[in-house]
Amino acid sequence: MSRLSTHSGFRTTASCERKAGEAIGAATAADGYRGPLNVDFLYRESDGALFPLEINPRRGLGGILADMCICQFGQGYEKAVSAVVVHSLPVSKTITTYAQLRDSLLRQGFLGPESPGLVILPYSMSALAAKAEFGLAVLGTDGTSAEAALGEITGYLARPSRRIR
Numbered sequence: 001m002s003r004l005s006t007h008s009g010f011r012t013t014a015s016c017e018r019k020a021g022e023a024i025g026a027a028t029a030a031d032g033y034r035g036p037l038n039v040d041f042l043y044r045e046s047d048g049a050l051f052p053l054e055i056n057p058r059r060g061l062g063g064i065l066a067d068m069c070i071c072q073f074g075q076g077y078e079k080a081v082s083a084v085v086v087h088s089l090p091v092s093k094t095i096t097t098y099a100q101l102r103d104s105l106l107r108q109g110f111l112g113p114e115s116p117g118l119v120i121l122p123y124s125m126s127a128l129a130a131k132a133e134f135g136l137a138v139l140g141t142d143g144t145s146a147e148a149a150l151g152e153i154t155g156y157l158a159r160p161s162r163r164i165r
Contacts, residue, residue, distance in 0.1 A: 016043070016048070017050070020039070020041065020052065021039050024039055024052060024055060036059040036063065037055065037056070038060030038062075038063065039054070039055050061085045064123075068083075068121055069083055080141060081139055081140065081141055081146075082139070082144065082147070083140070083146050084146040085138075086150065088131075088133040088135065089134055089135065089154060089157065091132050091134065092157060095132070095157065097129070104156075105153070105157075108156055110156075117141045117142035119141070120149075120153070122136055136150070138150045138153070
């Protein structure tokens with residue numbers, strides 16, 4: 001099964017990204033660089049071309065998500081886990097604390113025993129009260145689609161028309 005990851009709105013196969021990333025990593029290592037390397041790519045579907053856009057000497061969200069998956073599911077997680085991460089997810093302005101966010105997700109069945117096959121990991125909560133947004137990683141197991149769950153969660157949390165308790 002081919003895993004797809006979404007980055008900057010473009011869908012790319014993980015194996016293409018990995019091969020290109022490893023080639024870029026080998027080139028920077030040959031020049032003496034040691035440490036984390038974050039590479040952003042653009043994928044052109046029409047011919048499968050992959051273009052590196054930006055190379056940064058730091059860990060990116062993809063690396064952080066991979067670490068979360070390895071901690072939760074072990075090495076080789078990509079064969080059984082669908083994963084997606086967003087840096088800034090908008091939420092209703094009525095949600096200003098982690099407890100409110102947790103309780104909202106629990107009531108909708110996104111957390112706890114009602115959501116078998118789904119792991120939701122909020123992070124970067126510091127922006128929640130100030131900007132009404134936060135970071136979220138969604139991991140789907142047992143065939144659960146992380147992207148579909150993220151879409152449902154986003155739609156629920158961003159509703160401005162009613163108060164979310």
